[in-house]
Amino acid sequence: MDVQEWEQRHTEAFYNVKETIPYLDGMLVAYNSNIDAIKHLTEADLSRLIGLFKDTEIIERIETYPREIKDPLDFMARLFISMREGKAAEIPTHNSDIHEWLKDHLGFDYARMGGQAGIISNLLSSLELKKVVAYIPWLSQEQAEYFVDADNLFHPKIENGKVFLKHPREAFKPNIGSKVNWIIEYSKNLEVSCDGRNFTVPRDNRLIISSRPKWLRFDVDKEVYEQLDSIFPIDGAMLSGYQIIKEEYEDGSTYKDHVASSVQVIEKLKSLNPELRIHVELTSIQNRIIRKAILTEIIAKHVHSLGLDTVEVANALNVLGHEELSYLVIMKEEYGITSLYQGALQLLKDLSLERVHVHSLGFYICILVKGHPLTLKEHRDVLLFSSILAAAKAVRGDIGNFMEAEVGLEVPISNDGIESLDDFKLYCVDRKLCTLEEFEYGYIYGPDHDAVIIPTKVVNKPKATVGIGDAISAGAFAAMIAKMKQKIS
Numbered sequence: 001m002d003v004q005e006w007e008q009r010h011t012e013a014f015y016n017v018k019e020t021i022p023y024l025d026g027m028l029v030a031y032n033s034n035i036d037a038i039k040h041l042t043e044a045d046l047s048r049l050i051g052l053f054k055d056t057e058i059i060e061r062i063e064t065y066p067r068e069i070k071d072p073l074d075f076m077a078r079l080f081i082s083m084r085e086g087k088a089a090e091i092p093t094h095n096s097d098i099h100e101w102l103k104d105h106l107g108f109d110y111a112r113m114g115g116q117a118g119i120i121s122n123l124l125s126s127l128e129l130k131k132v133v134a135y136i137p138w139l140s141q142e143q144a145e146y147f148v149d150a151d152n153l154f155h156p157k158i159e160n161g162k163v164f165l166k167h168p169r170e171a172f173k174p175n176i177g178s179k180v181n182w183i184i185e186y187s188k189n190l191e192v193s194c195d196g197r198n199f200t201v202p203r204d205n206r207l208i209i210s211s212r213p214k215w216l217r218f219d220v221d222k223e224v225y226e227q228l229d230s231i232f233p234i235d236g237a238m239l240s241g242y243q244i245i246k247e248e249y250e251d252g253s254t255y256k257d258h259v260a261s262s263v264q265v266i267e268k269l270k271s272l273n274p275e276l277r278i279h280v281e282l283t284s285i286q287n288r289i290i291r292k293a294i295l296t297e298i299i300a301k302h303v304h305s306l307g308l309d310t311v312e313v314a315n316a317l318n319v320l321g322h323e324e325l326s327y328l329v330i331m332k333e334e335y336g337i338t339s340l341y342q343g344a345l346q347l348l349k350d351l352s353l354e355r356v357h358v359h360s361l362g363f364y365i366c367i368l369v370k371g372h373p374l375t376l377k378e379h380r381d382v383l384l385f386s387s388i389l390a391a392a393k394a395v396r397g398d399i400g401n402f403m404e405a406e407v408g409l410e411v412p413i414s415n416d417g418i419e420s421l422d423d424f425k426l427y428c429v430d431r432k433l434c435t436l437e438e439f440e441y442g443y444i445y446g447p448d449h450d451a452v453i454i455p456t457k458v459v460n461k462p463k464a465t466v467g468i469g470d471a472i473s474a475g476a477f478a479a480m481i482a483k484m485k486q487k488i489s
């Protein structure tokens with residue numbers, strides 16, 4: 001595989017997409033935003049934390065695989081699991097004691113915009129879309145401060161029953177608390193030892209402790225729903241945050257009510273612009289009932305595009321009844337590129353999607369329905385553009401404008417990514433999914449789908465890893481719609 005060629009393609013795609021962005025009228029980005037308290041875990045932090053417990057207690061708790069953080073030992077157990085495998089995870093906590101405990105025993109280095117919708121709104125605004133409409137049902141005054149100060153960024157504000165679009169800092173709801181998540185970033189090669197068991201962290205990644213305060217609700221304000229036309233014109237919507245839906249609520253409502261109203265919003269958006277494209281950005285969802293409901297009732301048939309990482313592909317397959325494939329994706333991870341491709345294709349089919357964009361460390365795969373209005377070259381440009389954004393975000397932490405995004409152009413393409421693609425080449429050619437030459441272009445032609453696969457740029461020592469997946473999906477989705485609009489203009 002010619003790495004130089006892929007470098008060149010990255011650069012051309014970046015400037016090509018940059019020219020296309022003005023074709024977009026606007027994007028809606030909902031629902032989740034929070035404050036991320038980011039802590040880079042050092043060796044000293046880790047041994048201090050371990051010293052607070054008996055080693056055997058930690059090991060015993062790991063065996064129970066806590067799916068919620070109820071006490072500090074649950075936290076330690078999930079931190080160990082995440083570090084041992086180098087896999088990102090997000091675990092909810094419904095109790096504020098853990099927040100206090102982390103503040104007292106760990107602390108954080110800095111706070112920044114968190115939550116997929118928050119991160120995506122800021123990024124798209126910085127990429128100079130004409131209009132980005134963020135919608136966060138629990139927008140507090142403190143949270144609003146984390147939105148970039150830009151005149152293309154709006155949030156619905158209800159005044160005397162009427163909806164107006166204002167900057168988020170002028171659209172917050174008074175008397176609402178803030179949702180603060182803890183992001184524990186750890187680095188590759190950190191040595192961990194507990195109760196005589198040792199391991200080396202295989203890659204940079206993070207554990208997220210996601211606060212779920214009681215007041216967190218997945219409700220769209222009645223006025224906003226009724227006057228949804230006031231946020232138009234928009235060409236697309238990027239939706240995320242469904243993971244906060246709970247099975248049961250104190251007022252007797254259940255997840256089914258919240259799932260149904262979420263679908264109503266999607267359907268109303270589409271009725272207001274039948275060309276509108278909807279993307280859902282998935283994340284770690286611990287509760288299997290909720291995970292399945294989100295996939296089969298919100299995403300399937302209602303949504304066009306899905307963005308997710310490799311762990312999320314495995315988790316989605318698992319609740320959809322594909323345990324064996326899920327196992328192959330999770331066990332082999334980066335090296336299991338064939339399983340990942342098969343898994344992503346399965347998701348496209350099971351969920352009746354137009355597009356599934358999987359981002360992995362070193363390569364991205366995008367599975368497409370046949371007959372998509374864009375060519376595979378155009379889809380490839382869209383992915384390459386998002387690879388530059390990922391690299392820029394890994395270098396800088398944040399991307400404030402196109403010039404800052406250009407930093408990503410300097411980052412080299414990952415050797416591991418190239419190797420993964422080489423491993424996959426024979427599978428594709430043997431099954432006549434493409435010729436060798438087509439594979440070199442990144443194009444795959446299945447019997448009932450097409451696909452694009454690219455090697456990507458990976459930063460050796462990332463500033464942080466949290467939010468990179470959001471930048472990838474947002475950049476690619478916005479670029480895709482912009483290209484679709486350019487074509488019909």
Ligand code: 8BR
Nearest residue numbers: 309359360361390394458459462465468469
């Ligand atoms: P999630 O946030 O959805 O898990 O996505 C993370 C994505 O960030 C990975 O799939 C990978 O593509 C990208 N990424 C990570 Br993690 N570390 C990176 C790095 N150092 N350089 C570029 N991309 C990275």
Ligand code: GLC
Nearest residue numbers: 114115116181210466467470
């Ligand atoms: C999830 C987390 C949030 C984090 C985001 C990054 O939304 O809850 O804390 O910023 O993922 O993707």
